[in-house]
Amino acid sequence: MAVATRSVTADQADAPRRRLGARGTITAARVLVALVVVGGWELAARLTVLDPFFFSQPSDVARLLREWLVSGEILDDLVVTVGEAFGALLIGTILGLITGFLLARSPFLDAVFAPYVKLLNAVPRVVLAPIFLLWFGLGEASKVAFGVSLVFFVVFFNTYQGVREVDRVLVDSVRMLGANERQLARHVLVPSALAWIFSGLRVSIGFAIVGAVVGEYLGASRGVGYVIAQAQGVFDTTGVFAGIVLLSVVVGLIDVVVHRLERHLLRWKPERTQGFQPS
């Protein structure tokens, strides 16, 4: 799309080839960026430009990660953390969707609750974590609750915005075809808001993991956040980085799955230009 709009007069037959070429160049450039950053880090650590004690080095991180995975000792913690994040994602998303829908569709509820939603959203979430630990204990529940407090608002605001932005005339038209409010939601509001809902969902994945890890960091007896906290306690920088890399990979994998789902559900959309999405 972008190529076509940029040079409409240029010979169109060339466009696909050029686009393919561009994609190859992009991939190559991406790999190069990774090599420079990781390689530079490794090199700087070896030359002790960066103090390996505080910065560790990629080869050590990789070695530790392999050790963790081979021995399987990290898997139990990973399952706990991902489980907490998943719980937070599920509950937060359901609550966010329902609230977003209700407030977007009912001016009365909107007027009543909007200030409170804004107020709650303004509360710094990190302050809530200790309170949740008190309320829900050191187990998984407090981490899920903390994750929900992060996920909910993202999904809520995106759903609200998505439903509010639905084309008025589409709503009128489907009403005239005989839809009641439930049918309207199914045939118009949800599909129309879906792009917004998904972008909220994808941001939420990261937040749900953050919720779990920060919760574990503050007080827990297992989970990746706990492992990171332990490593930090003994100045094991390699352990901290290994934990971070592990979490990033997990978030990346989940994001790919959600992106697949999104592409499937939004397949009716005309081809979009590239942006912040894995391709």
Added chain:
Amino acid sequence: MMVGRPLVELDNVTVAYRAGDRQHVAVTDVNLEVSRGAFVSVVGPTGCGKSTVLNVVAGLLAPTSGGVRIDGTSLWGRNTRAGYLFQQDTLLPWKTVLENVCLGLELAGVDRAERREQARDWLSRVGLSGFEDAHPHQLSGGMRKRTAVAQVCVCGPEILLMDEPFSALDAQTRQLMENELLTLWTEAGTTVLFVTHDLDEAVSLSDEIVLFSAGPASTVARRYEVDLPRPRDLMRIRTARRFGELYEAVWSDLRKEVMKAHGRRDTVGHG
């Protein structure tokens, strides 16, 4: 024309839109009756409030004062007896052409096989067989409009509100669609309220033409009975002498209203 109580009645309908902290009176004291089975066209300068009036009859817009009666009962909320072909694009982009055309029947609970058969039938009537699985963004503007015609007509509404349905079509397709509309109207006895910019179209299709005055605060300026014999052959009717007379009569009045509309816009622009 059939006699009897009018199916659609507008009683001193006034619509004022809020424009910032002021009011913009779009139409005022509109009185109109449409008999059951009649084909009535609405013409008038752009921005005079034709779409506004259709929205009121559809029950999507409550008049600021005055009221609408359908078959003698006051209209409150959506007009369930009307199908509405909007001036804007209204196909759902996430549904295929076939799914879009099926929608009204689906909402009414018609079973899948039945509604698909009827939808396919209508798609072929508007010349879109073979495009069942396309999405709206893959169609041309005219094809989207024809799909919308099928979407509304397949539900068999008693009252058909159409807002410039054919203005995006080329002359040939347009005539085919006009013919199809006349056939539907004759067979099903539908009552049609038809907004158009094209006087040719208005004269050749209608029983009556309603001319709206220039806005703001537009109202019914004049009504013309179109006494051309039915059934009409759209290919030939335009050459009839009576056609020319009617066309001239409406055009001379419409032109005055259009000039007025332009004049007002100019004074607004310069003042």
